[in-house]
Amino acid sequence: MSDRTPPATQDRALAARQAYRVAIVGAATLKGKELKELLEERNFPALEIKLLDDEESLGQLDSVGDEATFIQSVLPEHIRGAEIIFFASEAAFTRKNWELARKAGALVVDLSYALEAEPGGAVRAPWIERELERSEGVRPPAQLDSKLAVVAHPLAVVLALVLLRVQKAGTLQRAVCSAFEPASERGRGGLDELHEQTVNLLSFQQMPTKVFDAQLAFNMLGRCGVKSSVALEGVEQRVLAHLEKISEGRVVLPSLAVAQAPIFHGHVLSLYLEFEQTVAATDLKHALEGDHISVAHEAPASNVSAAGQDDILVEVRADARHERGFWLWAAADNLRLAALTAVDCAAALARMHSKGRVQ
Numbered sequence: 151m152s153d154r155t156p157p158a159t160q161d162r163a164l165a166a167r168q169a170y171r172v173a174i175v176g177a178a179t180l181k182g183k184e185l186k187e188l189l190e191e192r193n194f195p196a197l198e199i200k201l202l203d204d205e206e207s208l209g210q211l212d213s214v215g216d217e218a219t220f221i222q223s224v225l226p227e228h229i230r231g232a233e234i235i236f237f238a239s240e241a242a243f244t245r246k247n248w249e250l251a252r253k254a255g256a257l258v259v260d261l262s263y264a265l266e267a268e269p270g271g272a273v274r275a276p277w278i279e280r281e282l283e284r285s286e287g288v289r290p291p292a293q294l295d296s297k298l299a300v301v302a303h304p305l306a307v308v309l310a311l312v313l314l315r316v317q318k319a320g321t322l323q324r325a326v327c328s329a330f331e332p333a334s335e336r337g338r339g340g341l342d343e344l345h346e347q348t349v350n351l352l353s354f355q356q357m358p359t360k361v362f363d364a365q366l367a368f369n370m371l372g373r374c375g376v377k378s379s380v381a382l383e384g385v386e387q388r389v390l391a392h393l394e395k396i397s398e399g400r401v402v403l404p405s406l407a408v409a410q411a412p413i414f415h416g417h418v419l420s421l422y423l424e425f426e427q428t429v430a431a432t433d434l435k436h437a438l439e440g441d442h443i444s445v446a447h448e449a450p451a452s453n454v455s456a457a458g459q460d461d462i463l464v465e466v467r468a469d470a471r472h473e474r475g476f477w478l479w480a481a482a483d484n485l486r487l488a489a490l491t492a493v494d495c496a497a498a499l500a501r502m503h504s505k506g507r508v509q
Contacts, residue, residue, distance in 0.1 A: 169197035170500065173232040173256075175247060176239025177201035177221050178210055180334055180341070181261050184485040185238055188493055190215060202228055204243060224250065232256050234496050237264070240337065252297075257499040259492050260300045263388065271298035275396040276494035277442055278302070278310045285314060288398055297503065299495040303385075304487040305329055305408075305417055306392035308462050308480060311442060312421065313401035316478075318437040320425040323474075325404035329389070329419040330411035332453065332484060336361055336380060341414055348412075362410065371410040382408045415485065416453025421478040428474055435466050456481040460490060 176182040189196060199214045201221045210221045222228050224247045235251040237244040237260045244264035251258050265271050282288040316322060333340040339361050347357040347367035357365060363375025374380040385408045394403060435445050444461040451463035462482045469475030
């Protein structure tokens with residue numbers, strides 16, 4: 151580029167070299183929509199963002215920035231040229247189409263958990279990687295040849311960050327967690343079924359039960375019906391497996407029970423902590439405070455107050471009987487946290503595979 155090139159032109163050319171062609175597979179899903187909004191909100195260096203999904207979503211009108219666009223099918227010609235591909239689709243759809251992304255040589259970020267067992271991939275949570283580096287001096291393995299990142303489950307991210315922080319206040323002896331899963335973790339189908347159940351129950355009509363195979367409206371479920379595809383035991387296993395991976399074994403793994411709650415969005419959890427020594431509540435709160443955790447807030451921590459928030463909202467109270475015990479009540483926007491982790495993973499992959507120009 152000539153020295154006489156105007157500065158504005160030079161800036162645009164530099165931005166183009168550092169920008170990426172991005173595709174979102176599953177753009178019509180709840181995770182896909184949240185992800186697209188966050189990419190725009192954070193000014194992610196995207197030269198373009200293609201919106202792709204299954205046959206049912208084709209032709210849906212959407213927008214990228216100020217420009218109107220349509221959701222397209224997942225075809226080789228739509229994948230070709232994409233340098234970062236997010237899979238926000240259902241797991242089966244991800245498994246069906248991810249080979250196209252691999253053949254295209256794209257960096258892949260999986261929000262569907264479908265690619266957990268793929269060679270070369272890694273379950274990642276950049277929030278936790280940075281926390282480990284600050285508090286433990288642990289740097290994540292470079293994995294310079296890896297082009298695949300699987301987004302850690304939001305509950306695993308919440309638990310990892312909270313448990314790493316509380317260890318600053320004292321030696322943790324044990325932890326027990328009851329977590330409440332929102333309907334949005336089951337996608338649009340879960341939201342629609344909870345809504346229809348609520349309306350039909352109030353009007354004394356038969357309730358749909360295709361997703362949960364049980365009444366969820368005005369109800370709590372320790373397990374879903376036998377015909378449901380939702381297995382809460384599987385959620386528990388995934389959360390604990392992800393927690394162990396992203397925390398590098400540096401936290402006390404909690405006993406965990408996940409229940410299906412009659413809420414639309416947001417994870418909430420009740421976490422019991424017992425220390426080996428007496429810990430002051432003020433010291434515990436101080437240890438928790440920092441990036442991504444908000445302890446002091448006006449509204450009670452709930453799935454409603456956490457909606458749209460980047461931070462995990464936490465409340466602390468001492469146990470009524472055990473002087474070394476505390477209860478933490480925490481809430482986080484599950485879709486927001488998944489999208490934040492995905493964007494951070496994409497940025498980390500892009501740094502490892504920096505390029506000189508857009509292909």
